[in-house]
Amino acid sequence: MTGAKLRVAAYCRVSTSQDDQRNSLENQRRYFAEYIGSQPDWELARVYADEGLSGTAARNRPAFQQMLSAAEEGEIDLILTKEVSRFARNTVDALACTRRLRRYGVGVVFINDGIDTRQNDGEFRLTIMASVAQEESRKTSERVKWGQRRSMENGVVFGCNNIYGFSLLHGRLTVKEDEAEVIRLVYRKFLNEGKGTFVIARELSESGVEPPRAKGKPWSSTMVLRLLRNEKYCGDLLQKKSYTPDFLDHKKQVNRGEEEQIYLRDHHEPIVPRAVFEQAQQELARRAPAGAQGRRCVRRYWCSGKLICAACGRRFVPRRRRRAGGEVYRYWVCAARGRHGPRHTDGRETPDGCDMRMMPHQALCTCMDVVVERLGLDVGRLIRETAELVEQAEDGGVPVALERLRERRQRVLQRRGDALDAWLGHSITKEELDSLRARYDAALARLDGQERTLEAQWQAARTGDGRTALRAFLETEALRCEAVYGELLEQMRIGEGGVLVRLRGLAVTFRLQYAPPRRGAGLRPEDIRCTLLPDT
Ligand SMILES: [Zn+2]
Incomplete structure (x- = not known):
């Protein structure tokens, strides 16, 4: 039934520099092949790659143009790309491209930004991300270079040379292909085959794969779990650093010898795609016994x-x-x-509770206000422009894609009939007829599925569901900010007297420091000192 699969193309920018293997064509290809392979009903159509990394630099993008033509010819159903910033030069460009593709029934998925233009809010979110990316690109291209250039001091891996799947050379991690294969196998067994860590461990031992560091011994479920949890396999590095005395510092922490951790994203060549790694983390959390973390995922606030x-x-x-x-x-x-109160031991070995103070919601908003101002974003203007762009959508007439799908369906039906005629006329055998019919039926099933999706999208656009949501969204200032902040914020680490704000899609981290607010007084922007952390 391969005919029923979605034909997925990938678009990327590649680097031809020897020093930048992470962005080499080969690595990108592998990344997308793995990603597409992890989705049961997808098949890889083609990887389109243009040279040059910056979204703003490229003028001519021959592969990109080829991909647009292929989409118009109906050769692909979906396009995958890593980031908005790599896909288009600016907001208008991004929107124009995705709209044009949508007319041909082709959706675009931006993996790192988590945006899918086939979804209702996809276009709106894309517009915000593209506007932010554009602004950011202009303002900080000199300083930050999109997180591509990492300072050596920050990126150097210290210590242990026995990380399964990698070898450590001059402080840099390089993939050991044979071990990397085992790691990918573990993720496949866990995610695609739904196996647990015990079963995976047993199967690995049975097939004679050497376990990490314990030659001759069997695999254990803990070893498997470590492979599934280690952030290094998606290209990140969790680095422990000693305390910065003026930040996130309070005495008890130092006494406990706890360390501040720095998380470096896209630090080295990944072994599994980020999406696969994240999927595995979600799956681990889902399979964990209920109440283990006490985490109910209710997405009620922009920072939830x-x-x-x-x-x-x-x-x-x-x-x-x-x-x-x-x-x-x-x-x-x-x-x-919240659950156990201040940190205490009650005579047990592992202490309960935590001493971290509570954080007012207003203070979180103020922190984001400061970050947004520091980025040079005018949220009001950004929203106005976004609204104008989205409002300009023209949705008249049956989309080209639908018409084309119907034509294709007609052609397949025709050929199916021809095959029957050929068999009746004794020019093909019964086996040949059956195999042809199976192929045509699969193609018809796929076309029907696409037609239903497209029609639903088209109807939604016509009834204006998307626009109503947009208007409601634009009505209050507070709501606007919350939506933009929700879009921007990847993670905030909260300490005493300061926070680290990690932004999504921009690869930048800000450090915000403030004196703990007095009782009853809110945190004001002028109380906060904001610094951009170098290339983390
Ligand atoms: Zn805590």
């Missing part, structure tokens, strides 16, 4: 699930309290503290 306690690594959870005047006061608290 994105606030991490710097002291204990747990998530912050939302709380609310009604004040005497009847006004609702919202704040966030470390889950460990």
Whole structure:
């Protein structure tokens, strides 16, 4: 039934420099092949690659143009690309391209930004990301270079030379292909075949694969779990650094010898695609016994699930309290503290609770205000422009894609009939007829599926569901900011007297420091000192 699969193309920018193997064509190809392979109903149509890395630099993009033609010819159903910033030169460009593709029934998935233009809010989110990327690209291209150039001091891997799947040479991690194959196999067994860590360990031992570091011994489920949890396999590096005394510092932490951790994204060549790694983390959390982390994923706020306690690594959870005047006061608290109170041992070995203070919701908003201002983003203008762009959408007439699909369906039906005639006329055998019919039926099933999706999209656009949502969204200033902040924020680590703000799609981290606000007083932007961390 291969005919029923979605034909997926990938678009990337590649580097031809010897020093930049991470962005080599070969690596990108492998990345997309793995990614597409992890989706059961997708098949790789082709990888389109243009040279040059920056989204703003490229003028002529021959592969990109070829891909657009292939889409128009109906040769592909979906396009995968890593980031908005690599796909288009600017907002208008991004929107024009994705709209043109949509007319031909081709969706675009931006993997790192988590945007899918086939979804209702896809276009809107794309516009915001593209606007932000454009602005950011202009403002900080000199300083940050899109996170591509990493300072050596930051990127150097210290210590242990026995990371399974990698070898460590002059502080840099390079993939060991034979071990990398085992790691990919583990992820496939876990995600695609739904096997648990015990079964995977047994199967690996049975097939005679040497386990990490324990030659001759069998694999254990802990070893398998380590492979599934290690962030190095998706190209990141969690680096422990000693404390910066003026930041996230409080005495008890130092006494406990806890260390600040720095998370470097896209630090080295990955062994599994980020999406696969993230899928595995979600799957691990899902399969974990209920209540293990006590984490109910309710996405109610722009920052839900994105606030991490710097002291204990747990998530912050939302709380609310009604004040005497009847006004609702919202704040966030470390889950460990919320559940078990301040840190205590009660004579047991592992302590419970956490000493991290609560964080008012208002203070989080102020932190993001400061970051957005620092980025030079005018949120009001950004929203106005976005609204104008989205409003300009013309949705008249049956889309070309639908008409084309119907023509293709007609042609397949015709050929199916021809095959029957050929058999009746004794020019093909019964086996040949059956195999032809199976092929045509699969093609018809695929076309029917596409037609249903397209029609639904077209109807949604016509009834204006998307636009109503947009208008509602634009109505209040607070809501606008929340949506933009939700779009921008990847993670915020909250410490005493400061936070680290990691932005999505921009590969930048800001450090915000402030004196703990006095009781009853809110955090004001002028109380915050904001610095851009170098290339993390
Ligand atoms: Zn905590």
